[in-house]
Amino acid sequence: MTSITPFQPQSDLILSEAQPLDRNPAAVYLAGLSSNTSRRSQAQALELVAELLTAERDLSRVPWSALRFQHTAAIRAQLAGRFAPATCNRILCALRGTLKAAWRLGQMAHDDYARAVDVASVQGETLPAGRALSGGEIAALMACCENDPTAAGARDAAMIAAMYPGGLRRDEVASLDIADYDPETGALTVRHGKRNKARVAYLSNGAGHAMADWLAIRGGEPGAMFCPVNKGGKMDLRRMTNQAIYNALAKRGQLAKVANFSPHDLRRTFISDLLDAGADIVSGSQAHQPQAYEFYHGGMIHYGLGNLFFDQMQALGYRQELADRHIIYAGRHISTEVLTFMLEDYCQPRPMTREERSVLLKTIFQASGW
Numbered sequence: 001m002t003s004i005t006p007f008q009p010q011s012d013l014i015l016s017e018a019q020p021l022d023r024n025p026a027a028v029y030l031a032g033l034s035s036n037t038s039r040r041s042q043a044q045a046l047e048l049v050a051e052l053l054t055a056e057r058d059l060s061r062v063p064w065s066a067l068r069f070q071h072t073a074a075i076r077a078q079l080a081g082r083f084a085p086a087t088c089n090r091i092l093c094a095l096r097g098t099l100k101a102a103w104r105l106g107q108m109a110h111d112d113y114a115r116a117v118d119v120a121s122v123q124g125e126t127l128p129a130g131r132a133l134s135g136g137e138i139a140a141l142m143a144c145c146e147n148d149p150t151a152a153g154a155r156d157a158a159m160i161a162a163m164y165p166g167g168l169r170r171d172e173v174a175s176l177d178i179a180d181y182d183p184e185t186g187a188l189t190v191r192h193g194k195r196n197k198a199r200v201a202y203l204s205n206g207a208g209h210a211m212a213d214w215l216a217i218r219g220g221e222p223g224a225m226f227c228p229v230n231k232g233g234k235m236d237l238r239r240m241t242n243q244a245i246y247n248a249l250a251k252r253g254q255l256a257k258v259a260n261f262s263p264h265d266l267r268r269t270f271i272s273d274l275l276d277a278g279a280d281i282v283s284g285s286q287a288h289q290p291q292a293y294e295f296y297h298g299g300m301i302h303y304g305l306g307n308l309f310f311d312q313m314q315a316l317g318y319r320q321e322l323a324d325r326h327i328i329y330a331g332r333h334i335s336t337e338v339l340t341f342m343l344e345d346y347c348q349p350r351p352m353t354r355e356e357r358s359v360l361l362k363t364i365f366q367a368s369g370w
Contacts, residue, residue, distance in 0.1 A: 018060035019060050024060055025065065025102035026043075026059040026098045027060075029101040030042060032101075035171065037171050043059070045090055045091040045093075046091075046095070047059065048091060049062075049075055049094070049095050053067075065099075065102040065105075065107035068112060069115045072095065072116050072117065072119050075092075076092060076122070079091055079092070079122070085123060088122040089121045089315050092315070096117045097312070099113055099117055100117070120316070121315045121316045121317060131260070131265055131268060133266070133269045137256075137258045138160075138269065140256040140257065141160055141252055141253065141256050142206075142210070143256070144252050151217050151218075152229040152248070154210075154217050155214050155227075156248055156249060156252055157210040157213065158214035158215075158226070159173055159226060159245060159248070160266060161206070161210040162176070162188065162201075162203070163249075163263060163266040164266040164267075164269060164270055166202075166203055166207065167270040167271075168201060168267070170242050170264075173245055174226070174239060174242050174245055175190075176225040176226065177224060178218075178220060179222065180225065181203075181211065183208075183211070183212060183215070185202070186202045186204050186208045187200050187202055188202065188203055224237070224238060226245070227240060245263065246262075246263055249266075250263065272296055272301070275296050275298075276297060280298075280299050280328075281299065281301075282299065282300070283302045283324065284304055288306065288310060288317070288318050289304070289315075289317030289318060290305060290306040290320055290364055291303035291305075291306075291364075291367070292364060292368040292369075293368045294368060300333070302322075302324060305322045305324070306318075307319075307321060307343060309346065310346065313343070313346060318343070319342055319344075320340070320352075320356075321341040322340060322341075322360075323339040324336050324337070324338060325339060338361070340360055340361065
C-alpha cells in the first residue's frame with residue numbers, strides 16, 4: 001500500500017477513543033458494500049484518507065462527521081497530484097460514501113454533508129484494460145501449465161480454462177465451489193458475479209479436459225474449487241484470494257514468455273474470439289462508467305455502456321451513460337448510433353446537453369484510439 005504524507009495533521013480531527021462500529025460511518029459504509037473485494041479495496045482507500053487527515057490509518061479514530069468542504073477539497077487536491085484519475089475517483093467515492101453514512105446516522109446536518117461531498121471528480125481518459133492474446137500465446141500458457149508436474153500446473157490450467165473460454169473474472173473464479181461445476185454437461189455456475197448476478201458458463205473440449213484433470217487431483221471434498229498449492233506441491237483446501245490468482249497466472253505469463261500479460265487478457269480474448277466465431281457485436285459490462293469501443297475483424301466491441309441506474313451520484317463518470325442503437329438488415333450489422341444520457345436522482349436518465357455529449361464522446365473516442 002502506498003504511503004503518503006499528511007497535508008496538515010489536526011488534533012481536532014483525531015478522536016481520543018475509537019468509535020463503536022455501529023456508530024462509525026466508515027464501518028457502516030464498508031459493511032454496506034456487496035463484496036469482500038470491494039470492502040477491502042475501499043477500506044484501503046479510506047485508510048489513505050485517514051492518513052492524510054491524522055497521520056494514522058486508524059478509521060475508528062477519524063471523526064468523519066466533522067469533515068467539511070475545506071477538508072474534502074484539500075484531500076482531492078492531494079490525491080490528484082499523486083494518483084491516476086481512476087484511483088483518485090475511487091478514493092473520493094469511498095469518502096463520499098462514508099460522509100453519506102455519517103449523515104444517515106444523524107451525525108451530520110444535510111447542508112454540511114452536501115457541501116462536503118460537492119467536490120469534482122478528477123478528470124482523465126481511461127483505455128480499455130488488457131489486450132487480446134493470440135492462439136499461440138494461449139497455447140504457450142497452457143503448455144507452461146502442462147509442463148509443471150505439480151498440482152499447481154493442473155490448477156492453473158483449469159483457471160485459464162475458466163477465464164478464457166468461460167469468460168470469468170478473477171473474483172468469480174475465486175468464489176467458485178466444487179458444487180458449481182457439472183462435469184457431465186460442462187456447466188459452470190457463477191453464483192457471485194458482478195453485483196451478485198448469477199450466470200452459467202460452459203466448458204467444453206480442451207477446457208473441460210483441463211478442469212477434469214484438476215478435479216482428479218483436487219478430489220471431491222466440498223469447498224473451494226481452486227485452492228493454494230505450496231512449493232512442495234501440497235494442497236491446502238481453502239479458498240484462493242483474488243490476488244493469489246493474479247500472481248499465479250502472471251507467473252505463468254512470465255514463464256511462457258507472453259509479453260505484457262495480465263489475467264484480464266484472458267477475458268478480453270474471450271470477447272475477441274466471439275467475433276472470430278461469427279458474432280457481429282459484443283457489448284460488455286465493464287466498471288460503472290462508459291468505456292471505449294474497438295473494431296476487430298469486421299465486428300464491433302463496446303467494453304461498457306456505464307450505469308443505467310445506480311445508488312451513487314457523486315462521481316460524474318457514474319452518471320454518464322451510453323446506449324447503442326444498432327441497425328441490423330438482412331442479418332448484417334449496418335450501423336450503430338451512439339446515444340448519450342445523464343443520470344439524475346439515481347434512476348432518471350435524461351438526454352445529455354450538446355456540451356455534455358461533446359465532453360463524453362471526446363473522452364470515449366480518445367480512449368478508443370480514434
